[in-house]
Amino acid sequence: MNMVSPVVSVVIPVYNGDDYFPTVLECVLNQTLDNIEIIIIDDCSTDNTNAYIGDVASRDPRVLAIRNDYSLGAGASRNIGLSQARGEYIIFLDDDDIIDVDMLLRLYDNAKLNDADVLVFGSEFINWNTKEVIDTPWTIRNDLLPVASIFSSCDIKKDFFHAFVWWPWDKFYNRERIIKRGLRFQEIRTSNDLLFTSTQMLLANRIAVLPNVLIQHSILRSGSLENTRFKSWECAFEALSGLKQFLVSHSLYEHRKNDYINYVLSFLKWNIDTISGAAFEPLFIQSRMFILDLNISESDVYESDLVNFLSDLISLQPVDYLLKSRTELYQKVNRLEPVLNKTLRRLNETSDSLVKSNESKANKENMIRSLNQENSLLEASLCSEVKKNMDTEVKLSNALNYIKSIEASKIWRGTKGLRSIRKWFL
Template sequence: MIKVSVIIPVYNVEKYLRQCMDSVVTQTLKEIEIICVDDGSTDHSVEILQEYAALDSRVKILEQKNAGAGAARNNGMRHASGKYLSFLDADDFFDVQMLEKAYKKAEEDHAEISVYKCDMYYTDRREYAPANWVLKEANLPDYQPFSFRQVSGNVFMTFMGWAWDKLFLREFVDKYQLEFQEQRTTNDLFFVYSAMVLAQRISIVPEVLVHQRRDAEDSLSKTREKSWTCFYEGLKALKAELVKYDLYRDLEKEYINYALHFTLWNYETLAEPTKSKLKEKLNAEWFEEMGIKGKRENYFELPKDYQKYLKITGQSQEDKMSGILRKIKRFLRKIVPVGRVYIDNKMKDQQKNFDRQMKKEMKAQIDDLKAYIENELNRRDEWAKIPAELRRTANGRQVWVIKCPATEGKAKYHWGDYYYAIALQKYLERKNIYVVIDTRQDWGCDEEADVVLVLRGNHFYRPDRRNGKTIYIMWNISHPDMISKSEYELYDIVCVGSRYYANKLKKQISVPVEPLLQCTDTELFYPEERKTTNLKDDYIFIGSTRGVMRECVLWAAEDNLPLHVWGGGWKQMLPDHQDIIDGTFVRNEDLPALYRSAKATLNDHWKDMLDNQFINNRIFDALACGLPVISDGCDEMKEIFPEAVLYYSNKEEFQACIEKMEKDYDAVKAKALEQFEMIKKDYSFEKRAEELIEMVEKYRG
């Protein structure tokens, strides 16, 4: 059985080809095939390949007319029979154990992609240089395998868009019909990043196993002036693939940030006049087509990238200041009877004053950062005192710690998870349990609690096992696609916000799994007589965009529905519908009155939640107040609320829901009002507190 097919595109690389081939034929993994695709070389590359083929039957030579490395790799894949695919550029070379180590890791983890590290090799100096920037290990989870959803940073900037530092499962590549773009340069970006976001099982070999030559005389990357549009074609194809597999909504912000970053690299490494051509194209079309145009500074992960973008588009402060100074100079020359040199010197003095002011502002920002760091260090110093203090304060009661993913400070009041933790704390304490809430800055604190309950949404937490008696419970309330089976295994009990997914998960992990759906605080959210307000005939939607258009909001806006929206990001997302945006935030204590006064609320779920039948708590909050809901839905949700929610899965069904709401509102409202007693009995925080206590008693010891 052939374990790995190594595919090497070859074009006029006689100077480096022997080192490349030697590194492959001497691999410690012997069950390989080496497919060399000559791309119309005009030097002695083919003769060198023939020498190796004569000595080693594993070497196969394919010849084609010059079409580029992308076409050559595709040709090689069509002839490959190995379980895994490895790609190598003919001017680079492998570590002798590369294939063995990458193959072993992939097999152990049943991985679809195995990623390894690389370094840079400088031929003239015969020196190796580290390339730690290629794989951002700080963004990776502490467990393997994982998918892009467990990567904490931008997935497109965590890995490079190169194929030669990765091993791909051929069955996976065939399943998604992945191919390289057949263009002169940037022909692997589409293949690599499509694979990285489609893979469910990615593993890492944390060793340098491949060496990239950085001073190859004939490298195509040195002549990108001949193919300066290729990077854009790669980005465009990647976006289309994300849309095709319904991943763009989840990855839009990461894609746009990467698109800007990669565009800037291409722009800065081009020479004139090509650089000016690219600048013109970016400003005329491409920045808008890539989704970059119109985004504010806080949308971008790298402030420097945003400043460079402003510079290219002529919007930077420096450009604006230069323009203002030029205008002032021209004006002064008209009215002040002095020479040009005098005015120029005066303007230089003003520029110096401006620079001094900027330095003061920068110093203030640095001082703020120092104060923040000092505060964080003091916080960590206090952690050692907390266990004893908690035991003293608890006075014999069990100590539970709720690990809440909200950030500390005022920002936590904008997190629904924080109010979730507050409500749970209230009802647990009524059961004579002492409860502490740790926001994310204190997740590293070990309080030596009896129970640690982790509200698992977007953020990973690793149980601290220094205290052997602590029971760790994960309550997976959202985004199940972000959690691997190995992460679930870190806990003593796993609670899942979906009966369907709990049953599915029980068959896949050894840890006890219990269904525990989301809920509401029925002391806060309950029905009251509907008061006459300016919202009585209007629809509402409460939720941020997170950089993603929410379809139900867009449809309502396009149909001129009387809609009020609260949440971050909507002003940028709906530039033509600013009138429907009422604010960026609604306080939790104000939500019930808002729910009781509106006509109905629109609702939706993230795709991974809907696919795995997780119901968000907005449903329970709204219906507990007797507010009709229009929402996408799943089988589990329809079993719980068969008539109280109007369901849609596309625009036509959404419009039918609105029509029913308008024609038969009293009946729809009556159904919503009937839900309170059932919600209080089965979907309240009081009920969840009881269930959690019962679970701990059941599984303790």
């Protein structure tokens, strides 16, 4: 390991990344900022990942290779990386993130210039299978942020937990200030980054934002934690409970109570709407119990769709929620299709008219590019809603099959008389 103190520490936990991690690591090794350390924590991979990391570390003194004796998960692995880090600043990457070659240099220069506790920067998604790049402007909610270029968490007056997304890889931290606060990642399988990233921001006195897109986060990769949340859906509640405990212990809960409530609603709604399989029903029921414990009033909720979700979660059974979701998704698809067709017609008509017009080539290209972007956004929205619809159909089918299996059981048939009697007393 290089004995010269690095200015940036890059921490990357990895598990069974033999077929993709070399490409990711090359992006980090080739950074224009050379004075860095790269701490790679192999979480007890069963493929050739560890051998690859060891080989790279033997050839590049900037790389520190660590192997867990047994699988600890991403949260614990990040904590191990943090404990070994020496850089002035630190960033936590996932093992399938693709970064710009100048990313670390630009982040370091900006963070130093602004003496930032945390620097948040632009990102986008890349579909692991199709390589399609997807814009994610919602990861930095400028409408919720103050106009000042440097601000503290106190300057975000409302809806704090929606100002950013609580994953670690689009945030650049002053390492010493993390150490002083004593905060670490939760050591749970999924949602382990929520508590760490949100609380670091809550305690930050100097937050800076760099809107430039410098990283692509891979989505829909088979086997990723993101795609296997159904195995550990309970972690969502551990993360939310940990956040509430932090707010209470730091005397922040009363001030941020409504912000927390609204985040809980949107976070649970996202989990319910995107999870599949047998985990859906217990997640739905546990979400209801969690929400009821918070004693939420509709007047506490900021957005109408979350008001509707609150009502549905409390009043509907899981299968009824799916039926309602299916109807709403069909309606969205039916609304989007004519809009997309109209945009396509506009694109074709504009292209034809521009060919015949005297507009400059640059103007023509700009107008066509603008329409193509509009069309792409609509197509992405439509595809997203169609996929949600398909997922809902699968969940609904599973739920209905489960109900049928219960109704066909001997116990259900044998208790029919008791259920009839029970109705008279309700």
